[in-house]
Structures are given as C-alpha cells and as structure tokens.
C-alpha cells in the first residue's frame with residue numbers, strides 16, 4: 019500500500035504530545051529521585067530548582083543502616099510475595115473451573131464475587147479489624163496476607179478465567195485423547211500456555227499488596243511487623259519530615275516492582291497459543 | 298483393530314435432544330462417513346465415541362465391551378480435530394510423540410516411530426519446528442501424524458480437511474484413502490463434503506436433526522435413497538423434485554404430462570429426478586418443454602437450468618459439450634426407471 023507523504027507538522031505534533039504525556043507521567047518519579055540524592059542542607063534552600071547543585075548517596079546509606087527500613091522492606095516482601103502466590107494459585111484453580119465446567123451454583127458464586135468488589139474499603143475496614151482481632155492475628159504479617167488474598171481473589175479469578183477462555187478447549191480434548199488424565203492435560207498442555215496469565219496475575223497482586231496502606235495501617239501497630247508503606251510514615255516526626263530519607267526509601271521501594279516486572283515480562287508477551295489452530 | 302457398536306445411543310444437553318436412538322454397527326476395518334447438515338449432531342456423535350462427551354442413554358461398545366464409562370485415554374482411539382488442536386508450545390516431533398511420551402514409552406522407540414510417521418507424511422524436514430511456523434496443510438499433516446504414531450484401534454476424523462484449499466483437500470483425501478488401505482484400521486469420518494463422503498466411505502451414515510436417515514454404501518444412497526432428504530442430500534447437483542398427482546398407472550405432472558410408474562402402490566405426492574437422468578429431446582414431441590434459463594459449460598458436462606412450461610425450474614446435466622444458449626427452447630424426457638417417488642411426508646415409495 020502506498021502511503022501518502024505525512025504532513026511533517028502532524029508528525030511533530032504527535033511526538034510533542036507523547037513527550038508531554040511522558041514527562042507528565044514520569045515527573046513525580048524524577049522528583050522522587052532528585053530529592054533522594056539532594057543533600058539535606060540543600061533541600062529547602064534549592065526548593066523547586068529542577069537540578070540539584072550537589073548530589074549525595076548519604077540518604078540511602080542512612081535509610082539502609084540507621085533506620086528499620088530493611089525490616090519493613092523484608093516484611094513487605096514476605097507479605098506481597100505470599101499474597102501474590104496464594105492468590106494466583108487459588109485464582110488459577112477457580113478461573114479454570116469457571117472457564118471449563120458448568121456446575122450448580124456457578125452463577126451465584128460469580129455474583130457473590132462481584133458483590134465483594136462493590137463496597138468501598140472504608141466501609142468494611144472496621145468489621146475486618148474485628149474479625150482479625152478475634153482470630154488473634156493483629157500485628158502479624160499473616161493477617162495482611164490473609165486480607166490481601168481475600169480481597170484480590172475475585173479480580174484475579176476473572177483475570178485468570180479470561181486467560182483460560184483464550185485457550186482452545188480442543189487442546190485439552192486432544193491431550194486426553196493422547197492419553198492424559200484431565201490433570202495431566204492441565205499440567206502438560208494448559209499450564210505452559212497459561213504462563214502469561216499467571217505472570218500478569220502475580221505481578222498485579224504483587225504490586226497491589228506492595229503499595230497497600232489502609233489495612234497495613236489498621237492491622238499492624240508494632241514496628242516489628244510494619245510493612246514498607248506504613249514504615250514510610252516513621253520518617254514523619256512531630257516536628258519535621260525527613261524528606262531526603264523518605265524519598266530514598268521510596269526509590270528503594272521501586273526496585274522490587276521493577277525487578278518483578280522485568281522477570282515476568284517475557285511471560286507477558288502475547289502469542290504463546292498461536293499455531294494451535296488453523297490460525 | 299476394532300468393531301464399534303452403537304446401541305440405542307441418545308444425547309441430551311440439558312433438555313435439548315441432540316441425537317435420538319442411533320443404532321450402528323461398524324465392522325473391523327470399515328471406513329464410515331457421517332454426513333448431514335450443520336448442527337445435526339455429527340461432531341457430538343464422534344465425541345461420544347471418543348469419550349469426550351457423556352452418553353445420555355444407550356450403550357457404546359468396542360469389540361463387544363461396554364465403553365460408556367471408560368475415559369478417552371483407555372479407549373485407545375485417536376482423533377483428528379477440525380481445528381487440528383496442535384500443542385503450540387511443542388515442536389512437531391514432540392506433538393506427534395506426545396501420546397507415547399504420556400504412556401511412558403522409551404525415548405528411542407518414540408523417536409523411531411515419530412520419524413517413520415514424519416517420513417510417510419513428508420514432514421521429515423519440519424520435525425523441529427513449532428506449529429506456528431507451519432502452513433495450514435503442514436499443520437493438518439502433523440495432526441494426522443499424531444494419530445498415526447499411536448497405532449490406535451480406531452481413528453476418528455472431524456472434518457479434517459475443511460480448512461484446506463481445494464487442491465490440498467484433494468491431495469489429503471488421497472492420503473487418507475491410502476492410510477486406510479495401509480493400516481486397515483476402523484475409521485469414522487465426519488464431513489460436509491459430498492465428494493469426500495462418496496469417495497472415501499465403505500458406508501455412509503446420513504444424519505438429520507439427530508436422527509439417522511439412512512446407512513448404506515455410496516451407491517445404495519445414490520440409487521435407492523430411503524427418503525427425500527437423503528435423495529436431495531446425496532448427489533451433486535441436487536435432485537429435482539416435482540409435485541405430482543396420482544393416476545391409476547403412475548403420476549401426472551403439473552403440466553398434464555403422464556408418467557407411468559408400473560408396479561407402484563400407495564399414494565405419491567412428489568417425484569424426484571436427478572439432473573443427469575433428464576435428456577434433451579425435440580420440443581415438438583417431448584413430454585416437457587421449456588426455455589433454457591442459464592447454461593453452464595463445464596467442458597466435461599453442461600448444466601442447463603430450464604424453466605419448464607407449467608412445471609417450474611428444473612436442472613439438467615448433459616455429458617460433454619452441448620451448444621445451447623440462454624433463451625433457447627428445448628424439450629426434456631425423463632430416463633425411464635430413474636425416477637424416485639415420495640409420499641407427502643417425504644418417504645420413498647418403492648415398486
């Protein structure tokens with residue numbers, strides 16, 4: 019197909035718009051990084067200057083060695099990984115069942131799961147607190163794992179179901195004709211094709227749990243089990259806010275999410291099932 | 298090698314009856330073709346034989362043993378899917394050897410069987426490729442290879458060629474015919490395609506609305522269809538059907554022409570005549586006269602769509618080239634003994 023010569027102004031405008039959007043979206047991240055490397059004494063004097071006159075890694079050192087940051091970080095990692103793993107396993111099972119079987123009460127379960135997504139969190143935070151207290155789980159990481167898992171399962175299930183729906187049912191039938199039990203068909207044929215779905219779900223739940231504040235704030239009081247977003251608040255003291263260290267902690271907090279997505283990114287590429295059918 | 302018996306098989310999805318009282322005995326090594334319009338239950342019947350679909354009522358037996366509750370993997374039947382259903386994450390060799398892999402066969406045995414099958418199907422150079430890097434025809438071959446490698450008791454095919462272009466379809470049809478001659482395995486084959494059905498089948502099963510209309514050899518179905526549905530479904534171009542009224546010795550057409558049907562008893566409402574059983578004749582003396590509407594010159598044959606005076610449209614097929622043009626007047630005669638008489642509800646009336 020012959021393409022008419024593009025209007026250069028139009029092309030320019032397009033790139034300008036993209037550039038504008040990118041700087042708009044990334045500016046807060048830049049600011050985070052900038053303040054984290056600005057020496058303490060310059061933070062207020064240089065205020066809104068785009069570029070600090072001096073840079074230091076001192077804030078990072080202090081955050082890592084002189085505060086409880088590493089413990090918060092570790093707690094967050096445990097909670098987020100556990101919540102993501104448990105949720106994904108349960109959601110994969112439930113999503114597979116919704117996608118492949120018809121069973122009595124199915125519509126009811128789906129309706130209930132949608133229902134749980136309809137209430138603002140603030141409404142249910144008090145009852146949740148009560149339940150967790152009754153279970154004797156206050157101030158424990160397991161309470162957070164439990165709550166995050168429970169709240170993320172509906173969405174994760176629907177997500178996984180849509181991935182299973184995208185895998186032709188003929189593939190399972192073919193595997194069973196080839197001698198697999200249903201479970202073998204699931205493990206040897208369906209599971210490898212669901213890796214992108216599992217990766218996406220894991221990543222989604224991980225980030226959601228990693229940045230959750232509300233429940234973490236309510237259910238955890240002791241410094242020992244604080245997760246990272248709550249721990250950030252310890253940088254706010256009665257009389258001042260330690261911006262430099264707070265921002266340095268923020269930058270460090272980005273690392274796991276980035277690593278996680280770099281790791282699962284290759285599973286997110288589309289097209290794993292191409293070639294299965296006529297195409 | 299296996300004998301398959303379907304005894305009073307029924308299938309219901311919820312309240313919807315999809316197959317009713319299917320009785321069929323498939324002999325060891327027989328090639329059975331299931332044909333019928335879309336939605337008549339062909340795939341469902343095949344999947345019940347495979348074990349992928351529950352049997353609502355009746356019994357399915359292999360070599361006399363009840364199979365209703367036996368899972369697919371223990372029936373030792375291979376199936377080629379219309380969608381091919383190749384495992385997209387496995388290369389061609391692993392796709393073909395997967396059944397042996399699952400059954401724990403030795404790697405060397407597997408490799409030699411896969412290599413042999415790949416050679417037969419002309420896939421030897423492609424064994425390391427993933428399905429997505431294959432053409433439609435190659436994928437189809439891999440799907441066949443996957444079935445062959447297993448050396449199963451019976452093969453099931455669900456419209457295996459319907460996604461291929463015409464030339465490839467002819468080629469693969471021959472391939473399947475050769476495969477059947479070589480393996481002498483029992484095969485059940487579902488298709489929409491008349492030519493596939495007539496050329497491949499030992500016997501054809503015609504299904505309509507979940508009910509078996511007729512079972513017979515291709516020639517049986519062509520020459521003595523059990524009812525109007527089979528008469529019109531088998532044979533191409535389709536049989537002409539004319540409304541008639543009964544006389545003492547035969548029937549009278551709408552234009553008044555009388556046709557003798559000796560020995561026929563009972564009511565007759567319609568008369569069927571295949572396009573190849575109508576002959577052109579001198580309009581002055583022929584019982585039917587009309588005007589050529591459309592003429593198709595196929596070289597080997599000439600198809601003429603005729604508007605017959607007082608009767609309506611009829612299709613005529615003449616062998617070889619006939620120099621006719623649209624608008625020409627012509628006369629038609631029915632070849633004696635080639636007509637089919639039907640009652641008002643479509644059953645065949647025989648002499």
Ligand SMILES: Nc1ncnc2c1ncn2[C@@H]1O[C@H](COP(=O)(O)OP(=O)(O)OP(=O)(O)O)[C@@H](O)[C@H]1O
Pocket residue numbers: 310313315333334335336337338339340341342
């Ligand atoms: N899982 C199902 N639930 C309900 N009805 C079904 C189901 N599967 C098939 N049917 C119905 O059963 C009937 C037969 O379907 P089937 O797939 O066997 O038709 P077919 O003869 O193979 O048609 P085609 O030639 O189009 O492939 C159809 O009317 C279909 O709507």
Ligand SMILES: [Mg+2]
Pocket residue numbers: 339340341455
């Ligand atoms: Mg079908």
